[in-house]
Amino acid sequence: MTTELRSLQPTAETGGGTYTSVEDVYRQRWQWDNVVWGTHCVDCYPGNCPYRVYIKDGLVLHEEQTATYNVIEKGVPDMNPMGCQKGAMWGQMLYAKERILYPMKRVGERGSGRWKRISWDDALDEVADAVIDAIQEVGPESIIHEVTGAQGGPMALIPCIRFIGRLGGLSMDLDGVVGDLPMGLYEVFGKIFASTMDDWFHSELLLIWHMNPAYTRIPHYHFISEARYKGAEVVTIAPDFSPSAVHADQFLPVRPGTDAALALAMCKTIIDEGLHDTAFVKEQTDLPLLVRLDNHHFLNQSDFQEGGRQDQFYFFDEKSGSVVEAPRGTLDLGDVDPSLDTRHRVRLADGKDVEVVPVFVLMRQRLEEYTPEKASEICGIHPEAMRSLARKVARLKTNILLGFNSAKYYHGDLMERAMILLLALTNNWGRKGTGIRIWSIGPMDGIGIFGIKQRPGAEATIEVLDMLDRFMETMQTEDPARTREQAAVELQYRTAGMDNTTPPAFFWYYHCGHKENWNRR
Numbered sequence: 001m002t003t004e005l006r007s008l009q010p011t012a013e014t015g016g017g018t019y020t021s022v023e024d025v026y027r028q029r030w031q032w033d034n035v036v037w038g039t040h041c042v043d044c045y046p047g048n049c050p051y052r053v054y055i056k057d058g059l060v061l062h063e064e065q066t067a068t069y070n071v072i073e074k075g076v077p078d079m080n081p082m083g084c085q086k087g088a089m090w091g092q093m094l095y096a097k098e099r100i101l102y103p104m105k106r107v108g109e110r111g112s113g114r115w116k117r118i119s120w121d122d123a124l125d126e127v128a129d130a131v132i133d134a135i136q137e138v139g140p141e142s143i144i145h146e147v148t149g150a151q152g153g154p155m156a157l158i159p160c161i162r163f164i165g166r167l168g169g170l171s172m173d174l175d176g177v178v179g180d181l182p183m184g185l186y187e188v189f190g191k192i193f194a195s196t197m198d199d200w201f202h203s204e205l206l207l208i209w210h211m212n213p214a215y216t217r218i219p220h221y222h223f224i225s226e227a228r229y230k231g232a233e234v235v236t237i238a239p240d241f242s243p244s245a246v247h248a249d250q251f252l253p254v255r256p257g258t259d260a261a262l263a264l265a266m267c268k269t270i271i272d273e274g275l276h277d278t279a280f281v282k283e284q285t286d287l288p289l290l291v292r293l294d295n296h297h298f299l300n301q302s303d304f305q306e307g308g309r310q311d312q313f314y315f316f317d318e319k320s321g322s323v324v325e326a327p328r329g330t331l332d333l334g335d336v337d338p339s340l341d342t343r344h345r346v347r348l349a350d351g352k353d354v355e356v357v358p359v360f361v362l363m364r365q366r367l368e369e370y371t372p373e374k375a376s377e378i379c380g381i382h383p384e385a386m387r388s389l390a391r392k393v394a395r396l397k398t399n400i401l402l403g404f405n406s407a408k409y410y411h412g413d414l415m416e417r418a419m420i421l422l423l424a425l426t427n428n429w430g431r432k433g434t435g436i437r438i439w440s441i442g443p444m445d446g447i448g449i450f451g452i453k454q455r456p457g458a459e460a461t462i463e464v465l466d467m468l469d470r471f472m473e474t475m476q477t478e479d480p481a482r483t484r485e486q487a488a489v490e491l492q493y494r495t496a497g498m499d500n501t502t503p504p505a506f507f508w509y510y511h512c513g514h515k516e517n518w519n520r521r
């Protein structure tokens with residue numbers, strides 16, 4: 001463009017004609033033949049932002065974010081315009097020299113870098129032959145689809161998974177394959193927290209922990225800035241001074257892998273200073289449930305009667321001064337006031353007399369090891385910084401912005417559980433602006449429906465939604481104590497099995513040498 005401005009010479013852009021003025025250069029640069037919808041099938045989250053694509057001479061001239069999303073909540077910024085700098089430059093990548101435009105077949109040793117170009121027909125024939133051979137020689141289950149986001153993002157994955165499912169092959173769980181599975185969240189909640197990112201706007205304290213949203217959540221980073229503009233405090237906890245740390249009010253440079261010590265020291269501060277929310281802890285957590293001290297198992301109905309339920313647990317009720325059944329299927333405590341610190345003795349069905357205590361007592365004992373001073377030696381954060389942040393968490397609506405990093409750690413689940421304990425003590429879930437959010441899977445929305453629909457159109461979507469409703473009713477009929485949310489989770493477990501998704505650990509263990517490594521002493 002600089003050269004053109006200087007010389008005003010004929011170019012392809014002017015159709016061989018000359019520019020008559022600098023303004024003319026500009027006018028012709030911004031002319032196009034038509035505008036279409038487009039997006040980027042790439043592994044970014046959320047991915048698939050809606051873009052307007054400007055076409056000239058059959059090529060992408062440029063792209064532009066759109067503002068097509070509805071306002072969901074009055075007073076809360078909307079999602080518009082959704083996109084990022086990489087998306088805005090996508091057209092240039094389409095025509096980049098490095099882009100591979102046709103199938104290539106390896107003709108040398110693996111790693112030799114020797115490839116030859118083949119036709120699409122030949123490539124498809126070769127793949128189809130290999131699939132048929134595998135089915136005939138071993139069976140369809142020998143076809144393994146290693147699902148990764150790099151296969152074109154969520155939109156592109158669904159047809160691949162459906163295709164493999166129809167063949168009878170196996171698709172490996174995406175989160176398991178790429179190490180994005182936040183096991184701590186599943187262990188505590190049985191699910192991941194799902195909320196849309198505009199919920200950050202409701203927070204008073206945002207803890208960016210194992211995440212770098214300034215780089216990885218570009219389309220939605222504005223909710224963090226907007227929350228801060230409204231008065232929220234932003235704290236980045238990370239070993240590196242990341243781009244997200246630059247925009248934070250406070251940066252805690254934790255040593256890599258020591259986040260659990262930091263979180264537990266904050267929990268200890270909160271309990272020692274009596275800042276925990278007792279009513280929330282009693283209603284929303286398992287901390288009041290009684291544990292047998294002889295075997296450290298939850299006291300359950302099978303301890304009192306032959307064939308009793310193992311998922312029927314107990315509280316010590318302060319009001320009646322007795323051991324009572326904890327409610328199932330609801331968190332509503334009714335008239336019961338569970339104790340957090342009463343030690344008690346119970347007589348079991350086998351005549352044994354055992355001491356039982358609430359989990360809260362055991363947790364407090366465990367936290368003795370995590371004074372801020374001791375934790376500081378582990379995680380490198382000053383004890384007063386931990387105390388100060390703990391007091392803020394206890395006081396403010398706090399959301400932990402968890403990325404996909406803790407899931408990559410061996411025992412990352414324990415880090416996540418320590419973070420969750422911090423929220424559990426401080427009434428920090430179940431309200432707007434609180435919780436711990438990694439991503440919102442939306443299984444029965446958007447791409448989920450796209451994966452199930454049998455044909456295009458709104459009617460097919462309604463059929464899918466009706467079918468899901470019927471499944472949910474069945475789940476609740478099977479066990480009336482199931483809430484609608486629990487029914488949805490149960491349905492997800494079962495349908496995950498039906499579509500041939502399998503944890504990659506089995507494949508790695510039996511076919512990729514993990515067995516030998518795992519069992520090596």
Ligand code: SF4
Pocket residue numbers: 039040042044045046047048049082083084085086087088219
């Ligand atoms: S986040 Fe960026 S690259 Fe990804 S779909 Fe949106 S605009 Fe495209």
